[in-house]
Amino acid sequence: MPFSLIVEKTSGKPGQVYYPLKLKEVFKPTAGPGELLVRIHAAALNHRDVFIRQNLYPGISFENPLFSDGCGVVEAVGAGCKRSDVAHVGAVVVMAPSRNWIKDLDGPEDPNSFSILGGSLGVDAGTGTEYLCVPEDELELAPQHLSPAEAAAMPLVGLTAWRALVTKSNVTKTPQPAGGRNVLVTGIGGGAAIAATQLAIAHGCRVFVTTSDPAKLGRAQKELGVAGGVSYKDDDWDKQLLKILPQARPHFDAIIDGAGGDVVKRAVRLLRPGGVISSYGMTVSPKMDWLMSAVLRNIELKGSTMGSRDEFRAMVAFVREHKIRPVVSRVVYGGLSEANLPAIDSLFDDIKAGRQFGKVVLSFDKDGNPSGRESPPKL
Numbered sequence: 001m002p003f004s005l006i007v008e009k010t011s012g013k014p015g016q017v018y019y020p021l022k023l024k025e026v027f028k029p030t031a032g033p034g035e036l037l038v039r040i041h042a043a044a045l046n047h048r049d050v051f052i053r054q055n056l057y058p059g060i061s062f063e064n065p066l067f068s069d070g071c072g073v074v075e076a077v078g079a080g081c082k083r084s085d086v087a088h089v090g091a092v093v094v095m096a097p098s099r100n101w102i103k104d105l106d107g108p109e110d111p112n113s114f115s116i117l118g119g120s121l122g123v124d125a126g127t128g129t130e131y132l133c134v135p136e137d138e139l140e141l142a143p144q145h146l147s148p149a150e151a152a153a154m155p156l157v158g159l160t161a162w163r164a165l166v167t168k169s170n171v172t173k174t175p176q177p178a179g180g181r182n183v184l185v186t187g188i189g190g191g192a193a194i195a196a197t198q199l200a201i202a203h204g205c206r207v208f209v210t211t212s213d214p215a216k217l218g219r220a221q222k223e224l225g226v227a228g229g230v231s232y233k234d235d236d237w238d239k240q241l242l243k244i245l246p247q248a249r250p251h252f253d254a255i256i257d258g259a260g261g262d263v264v265k266r267a268v269r270l271l272r273p274g275g276v277i278s279s280y281g282m283t284v285s286p287k288m289d290w291l292m293s294a295v296l297r298n299i300e301l302k303g304s305t306m307g308s309r310d311e312f313r314a315m316v317a318f319v320r321e322h323k324i325r326p327v328v329s330r331v332v333y334g335g336l337s338e339a340n341l342p343a344i345d346s347l348f349d350d351i352k353a354g355r356q357f358g359k360v361v362l363s364f365d366k367d368g369n370p371s372g373r374e375s376p377p378k379l
Contacts, residue, residue: 001025003336004065005128005344007053007119014055021053021341024063029133031078036087036136038095042152042331043127044069044361046191047281050351052119059121067362068097068118070127071142071151078133086139092148093139095132096312097156099123103310105167116156116306127152130336130364140313143320153191153326153359154319155312161196161256162315163307164278165203169254173203179249181205184241184270186257188229189216191359192280194327196256197224199315202322208241208252216357223327232259238266251275259284264294264301274298280305327358335364 004026007019031037049066051057074091081087098116101108108114115122125132142151165171171181183200187193188209197220200207209229211217217229230240245251251272257263260282267277268291279301282288290301307315318324332347334340347360 002028002130004126004130005067005336006065007060007062009062012055017055019053019055019062021345023336023338023341024065026129028131031076031133033078033080034135034137035078035133036074036081036091036093036139037076037078038070038072038093038132038134038139039075040070040072040127040130040132040364042071042148042361042363042365043067044149044152044156044191044359045347045351046156047351048116049118050348053348057119061119061121061124064119064121064124065126066119066128067126068116069152069155069359070095070132071146071148072127072132075131078136081136083136083139085141087136092142092144092151093134094142094151094155094316095125095127095134096138096140096309097159098306099125099138101306101308103308105308108308128336128362137309140316143316143323145320145323146325147328148365149328149331149361149363150326152361153328154195154316156306157191157195157359158199158315158319158326159307159312160192160280160304161199162318163311164192164256164280164304165196165199165254166314167307167311168278168302168304169256169276171200171203171205171254176204177249177253179246181253182245182249182251183207184209184252184255185226186210186232186255186259186263187283188220188226189213189354189357190258191326191356192258193256194220194224194358197226198324198326199318200256201225202318202324205253206246206249208244210237219357238269241270254278256280258282260288261285262289264288264291264299267299268293268297271297271299274300277301278304329356329358329360331361331363333363333365333367335362335366 261284
C-alpha cells in the first residue's frame with residue numbers, strides 16, 4: 001500500500017512543541033468524475049510546514065498529508081474530464097497549492113472556503129503522498145525545461161511572488177518608466193524572495209536585495225543577476241542602498257517584503273512617492289508601525305497572500321515563456337519510507353536554521369545527482 005506523510009500530535013505549547021513525522025498507510029485512490037490520478041514525483045517544503053510542526057499554524061490536520069507543492073505524472077483520467085492539455089495519461093503536471101480562490105484580485109471569493117494544501121483541516125489533499133486525486137481544473141502542465149524537483153519548487157512561492165510583484169506592485173513588462181524600475185526584495189535566500197527576484201528581473205526590473213549572509217548575496221548576484229545588496233543586520237542598511245542606486249533612478253518603485261519589522265520606516269527613505277510595499281509575511285514581528293511620513297509620501301502598504309487560480313495559471317505561463325528555473329537548495333531522494341524519515345526531517349532542519357538558498361525538495365525517485373540538480377524530466 002502507498003504511504004502519506006503526516007504529523008503526529010503530541011502535547012506541548014505552540015512554538016515549543018515539535019510534532020514528529022509519521023507515515024500513514026493509505027489506499028491508492030481512484031479518480032472520480034472530473035479528477036485526475038497523479039503519481040507524485042517530487043514535493044517541496046515551505047515555511048508553513050515547519051510552522052505546522054511547531055503548532056504555529058491554524059487548522060492543523062493530523063490525518064491529511066503534508067506539503068503544498070508537487071510535481072507528478074497523470075496515471076488515470078476520471079469520467080467527464082475535458083482539458084486536452086492535462087487530462088491524459090503521461091502528462092507531467094504541477095498542482096495549484098490552494099483551493100477555492102478563482103479570479104477575484106481582491107482575495108478569495110469566499111474566504112471561509114479558501115484552503116492551502118498540506119496538513120490542513122480545510123482540504124484533505126497534500127503532496128506528501130505517493131498518489132493524489134486532483135480536480136483537473138487545479139492542474140497545469142509543468143514547464144518542459146524544468147526537472148521534477150524544480151517544478152515542485154515553483155507553485156506556492158511562485159504564486160506568492162507573482163501576486164506580490166505583479167498584482168499588488170503593478171510591475172509589468174511594459175511600459176517601463178524612465179531609467180527602469182528598481183525593486184527591493186528583502187531576505188534573499190528563501191524561496192519566495194528568490195522567486196520574486198527571478199520574476200522581477202524577467203519583467204525587466206533592476207533588483208536589489210537584503211540578507212544577513214554575504215554568501216547568499218554573492219550567489220544572488222552571480223546566479224540570479226541582482227544589481228546589488230546589503231546586510232539587514234547593519235543599522236544603516238537603507239542608507240547603504242541609496243548609495244548604490246543608479247543616478248538615473250535614485251529610488252525604489254516597490255519593496256517585496258517578507259520580514260515586516262521597521263520596513264515602513266525604511267521605505268519612507270527608499271521608495272519614490274506613491275511607491276508600494278508589498279508584504280507577504282512578517283518573520284521579524286507580527287506588528288508593523290504605520291508612519292505619518294509614509295502617508296505624506298503617498299506610500300502604499302499592501303498585504304499579499306498566495307494568489308488566485310488565474311494568477312497561478314499566469315505565473316506558470318510566464319515561467320514557461322521566460323525559461324525561469326526555480327532554485328533548488330537540496331533534494332532528498334527515496335520518497336516515503338521509515339528508513340528515509342531522518343533524511344526528510346533534515347529538510348525541515350534546513351528551513352529552521354535558514355541554511356537553504358532556494359527550496360528544499362523531497363524526491364520520490366530512489367536516487368539522483370548528489371549535487372541536488374537534475375536533468376529535465378523523463379518520466
